[in-house]
Amino acid sequence: MKRVIKSITPEQDISIVLCGEAGQGIQTVEQLLTRILKLSGYYVFATKEYMSRVRGGSNSTQIRVSSNPVQAPIARIDLLIPLDKEAIKHVSSRLDKHTIIIGDRERLDTDKKVIQVSFLKIAQEIGKSIYANIIAVGLLLGLLDGDIKVGKHFLKEYFTQKNKEEFVADNIKALEMGCQEAQRLIKEGQIKHKQFSRLEKSNKAKNNLLLSGAEAVGLGAIAGGCNFISSYPMSPSTGVLVFLAQYAHDFNIIAEQAEDEISAINMALGAWYAGARAMITTSGGGFALMTEGLSLAGMLESPLVIHLSQRPGPATGLPTRTEQGDLQLALYAGHGEFPRIILAPANIEDAYKLTQKAFYWADQYQIPVFILTDQYTMDTYYNMKKLSVPRGEIVRFIIQTDSDYQRYNLKVRDGVSPRGIPGFGEGLIRVDSDEHDEMGLITEDMEIRKRMVEKRNTKWHWLKKEALIPTLIGATDYRVLCVGWGSTYNIIKEALNRLDKPDIALLHFQQVYPISETSTNYLNRAEQVISIENNFGGQFSQLLEMQTGISIGTRILKYNGLPFYADELAQEINNILKGKGGQK
């Protein structure tokens, strides 16, 4: 009997939450602190939740620091740094008697015990109130025994390119003052040092990579040979467009901000037609506009890679929050019948790998391939081991054409007619949105129509055969099987670790459509199946039932705009095991 690999227990990490208004620099703290702590030898995890506004509101970042890999959010807060009046209220449901709150008492409105640090006053003494967030970084580094030298060095790197020397010097001073505040709190006995200094550091963590989901999709695209991206900005998908634009010069990528999503998808299809490897990145609302283009890809038999990063809908919904609510959109978008693949990265490493795979499959089968992520994945960072760059040349499924080339040759067993591109060979490349004959010319011949439909849909057979096998972790002779998909992987994994029950396992899908035929066996072996989804309708359970005929009775669903918390989820699963809770 195999047990879940032990990686984390509640005692092995420190959960820090910073909360305040947009514009107070919480993101800077997150970026700096995670990097400095990692370089100090800790494992870190950071994720944020924020309101759809540029200034004000209540936003928070959770940073978990640990001696072991940590890769999921939790509800528990060990240390809260509230930066404005609303902050404590915003996270109040997550506070307990162990939560330490450090802040500027005068600027907070609470009857809770607050350890006083005058962030603003110290900042003003240094020069400007904007240094307050860097004082917070210093304070946290001080409490956690972070490497101050690394911190100073990092600040220089972080700020020098765009700022004056004086500004850099002041920031370094702010960092030092923050550290001194930490020393003071320890000396005065306000904070017991061992509360924060119990974590061990390691060189392994130092050498790890630290990147966000958005960067992972972008890197995966580059490694997958992407050289064209056209998109229209929409949170939370824009990060990928920005990432590729940043590296457009280095990797010879055309990165175009289209006038709308309709243009974006049509451009991408034009790019594939001309021999590029193109992708688009969008969110539900943007993708809604692209459905006609998706259908065009189906008819043209054009490859296409679509990164669809989900956020809660309907319509504009909660623009900056997370949800797994667009699976059915990706599944049913587009009129007519044509094959597609939907991949849902389980985590950041997976986002890197699957994006490469998406390009490969799109090119190989001449079909649209989705990478279905969400805001949570996009905005999350954690340490990870080396990501490998595939060896060898990118395989291009393109042929040099002869003068009698036929784009839609019907004499192909697997439904994939060899693809030519204009300018490579003697043939003429005709692609047509109307039903067409083998040459690509418009036809209303019903026999040809029938054969073309069959040819396009023959690909299903191979897609199902090649579908990624879901990941099973935990007990192999399980009694209870949790089923998840996409970004919930690390969260469910930690939840199961916390439960530490011998007869429970997780079956996780990173390819949600079509699913691997092996899935049925896994499901049939369980006495009880619990599906866990970040949506209201249990969209994947429905899809699974459609594909396997097996219906899942018990569901844990979360749809308030936040990801699951591992500790909270563990409790919910436990309740179900005890016969309470769960949605039917």
Place this chain on the structure above:
Amino acid sequence: MKKTMDFEQQAIKPAWCPGCGNFLILKALQQAFAELSLVPQQVVMVSGIGQAAKTPQYLNIHMFNGLHGRALPPATAIKACNPELTVIAEGGDGDMYGEGGNHFLHTIRRNPDITHLVHNNMVYGLTKGQASPTSELGFKTPLQVDGVISDPINPIALAISLEASFVARVFCGNIEHTVEIIKKAIKHPGYALVDIFQPCVTFNKVNTFKWFQEHTYILQDHDVYDRNTAFIRATEREKLPLGIFYQNEQKKTFEQKLTVHKEQKTAFLFRSINRNRVEELLKGKQY
């Protein structure tokens, strides 16, 4: 020199009404391609949906026949990914100015080196006779029962106002002139609009061959580089001028502005990724 025959598509016959202006445009295109000595393998025609948009079907060239109104975005991308190709986007007035109106504006802004041919018959042909964005006020159709009540678009004035780099109008009934202007448009480095008056003999009984003959004239002694006069000529209503209204060869094209073709000249297909750079980029994520 190439022959017009080289560009004829023998496999299928045009599905247009006898006497339709589209036949003349098809002929003009074959002649223009031949006179420019283009090779079929070098020309990509991108079209939308409509009677006009079927034109590439009847030509012996590469074809990307996409969606209604959407010819310009793929045309822009095709040219950007392979600047060696001669790229032409083609469609009707409904296709290009109605459904594709937004792309029209933004393609002008990008200025890709493509030719934009619009068959302007002031009516929807394929969907059987509804008004188009260029239908004149009062034009009656089964759908516009009281006649058109919205002002028509003036594509020429609109394109000039947006500083399109080549703006012309022709009447397909004057085939020599049409060929001459299409050739100039193809040769023009940058976005080139040719609005082509095309009688729809079935659904537009107002703007007939005769009407176009009587209501158009060819611009003489017009300075194509003077944008202000071009704009004034574009707004003439009594008789509609034909010819090149405005031209600007100085504007950089979209492809020229992209950095991807500066150092590497090979087609996108043959480019490989710089693995070392990817390794470096990943390594950078340690810090």
